[in-house]
Every structure is written in structure tokens, then in C-alpha cells.
Amino acid sequence: xxxxxxxxxxxxxxxxAASAKRISMVTVAKRTHAHKGQFATLRDNAYCVIEIPLKVxxxxxxx
Amino acid sequence: xxxxxxxxxxxPIELMRTVSSNFDDNLILSGSADVAxxxxxxxxxxxxxxxxxxxxxxxxxVSGTLSSSDILEQQNMQLRNENLILRDTIRGIQERLASIxxxxxxxxxxxxxxxxxxxxxxxxxxxxxxGKTLYYSDxxxxxxxxxxLVVNICNKLQEQGEITxxxxxx
Numbered sequence: 001x002x003x004x005x006x007x008x009x010x011x012x013x014x015x016x017a018a019s020a021k022r023i024s025m026v027t028v029a030k031r032t033h034a035h036k037g038q039f040a041t042l043r044d045n046a047y048c049v050i051e052i053p054l055k056v057x058x059x060x061x062x063x
Numbered sequence: 064x065x066x067x068x069x070x071x072x073x074x075p076i077e078l079m080r081t082v083s084s085n086f087d088d089n090l091i092l093s094g095s096a097d098v099a100x101x102x103x104x105x106x107x108x109x110x111x112x113x114x115x116x117x118x119x120x121x122x123x124x125v126s127g128t129l130s131s132s133d134i135l136e137q138q139n140m141q142l143r144n145e146n147l148i149l150r151d152t153i154r155g156i157q158e159r160l161a162s163i164x165x166x167x168x169x170x171x172x173x174x175x176x177x178x179x180x181x182x183x184x185x186x187x188x189x190x191x192x193x194g195k196t197l198y199y200s201d202x203x204x205x206x207x208x209x210x211x212l213v214v215n216i217c218n219k220l221q222e223q224g225e226i227t228x229x230x231x232x233x
Contacts, residue, residue, distance in 0.1 A: 052198070056226055
């Protein structure tokens with residue numbers, strides 16, 4: 001799995017898990033009535049990953 | 064229909080008692096907010112006006128010097144009014160505090176465990192054996208493990224064919 005660590009690298013996904021030493025307070029960003037989002041900054045050894053739903057392979061030996 | 068009106072001659076204290084027992088607290092407070100409070104509490108004119116509004120009672124104010132018990136009762140009434148105002152203010156502050164607390168993000172503290180990669184892998188396998196569909200963050204939170212370690216182990220398990228992406232979950 002590639003790991004992007006260059007300045008300016010971006011990540012886009014429906015669900016992103018993140019960990020960092022410091023996470024800023026969440027700010028609500030309003031653009032239009034229907035279009036609003038939230039904003040936060042992760043600092044110091046920040047790590048983000050696009051989440052994937054995982055489940056166990058039950059019939060591994062048969063396949 | 065003839066309205067029955069009883070006329071009573073009362074002292075300022077009796078007047079206050081009559082009004083207080085017939086009006087709710089808010090009405091008395093709203094009267095006090097508009098008019099400057101005199102040293103003896105509300106101005107007599109306010110009390111008389113309130114008394115006039117009472118159904119069937121016409122109160123005639125008897126002027127005269129106040130006895131010490133009357134002064135004490137007058138002060139008591141004033142303190143009760145102040146108490147009501149303060150209680151109202153505290154209620155407002157409590158409501159505002161509750162709304163602020165509700166808007167704050169909930170913080171949950173977990174202490175991460177220091178496990179070897181092998182131990183962590185075994186625990187992750189055990190967690191998946193329940194048959195649940197899990198995200199990296201679910202595993203990290205439930206097992207109290209570092210997110211990066213969880214991602215690395217999950218990638219390894221995916222390559223080994225132990226776990227796979229659940230296509231049923233969007």
C-alpha cells in the first residue's frame with residue numbers, strides 16, 4: 001500500500017481514520033446552506049488512512 | 064351580571080401579600096424590571112395597580128408609619144424578589160451551559176497498549192473471528208492499538224488471504 005509523505009500530497013475518501021499527537025479543535029466551515037463541512041489540523045507525526053471494511057475469510061482452505 | 068366588589072383597607076404589607084399570593088412570580092418580576100425599586104421594595108403605585116387587577120378586590124392603601132415588623136416583612140419581600148431574579152438568572156446560565164456542553168466534542172481517552180507485532184496480529188485475528196466487519200479505526204479502538212500498526216497487520220493478513228474487503232458495505 002503506497003504511503004504519501006511529500007508536502008502537498010492529498011488524500012480523499014469517504015471515511016478516513018487519523019491519528020496525531022495534536023489535533024486542532026474542529027471548526028465548522030459553512031459555504032452554502034446545503035454545502036457545509038468541518039475542518040481540523042493534525043500536527044506532529046500525523047497518520048491518515050482511507051478506511052476499508054474488512055471481514056474474515058471463512059472458507060479460506062476450500063478456495 | 065353584577066360583579067361583586069369587596070373593598071378592604073390594608074397596610075402596605077397586607078397589600079404586598081395580597082398581590083404576591085394572586086400573581087405569579089414572573090408578573091411581579093416584570094413589574095420590578097420596568098420601575099425603579101424604592102428602598103422598601105416596589106413602589107406602592109405598582110402594588111396598588113396589581114391589586115386593582117385582582118378580580119373582585121379593590122384595595123385601598125392606608126398610609127401611615129411602618130412598624131419594625133412591617134419593615135422586616137418589607138425587606139423579606141424584597142429579598143424574595145431578588146431571590147426569584149437570581150434563580151431565574153441561574154436557570155438561564157444552566158441552560159446556556161448545557162447547550163455549550165452539548166456542542167463540545169466528546170473526548171474519549173484510551174491508553175494504547177505496547178504489544179509485539181505477533182501478539183497484535185493474534186488479537187486482530189481473534190477479533191475478526193467474531194465475523195464482524197471492521198474498519199481500521201474500530202480495531203485500533205477496540206484493541207487499544209496504534210493505528211499504523213493495525214493498518215500494517217491488516218495489509219499483511221489481506222495478502223495472506225485471512226481477511227478481505229467486505230464488498231457488501233458501501
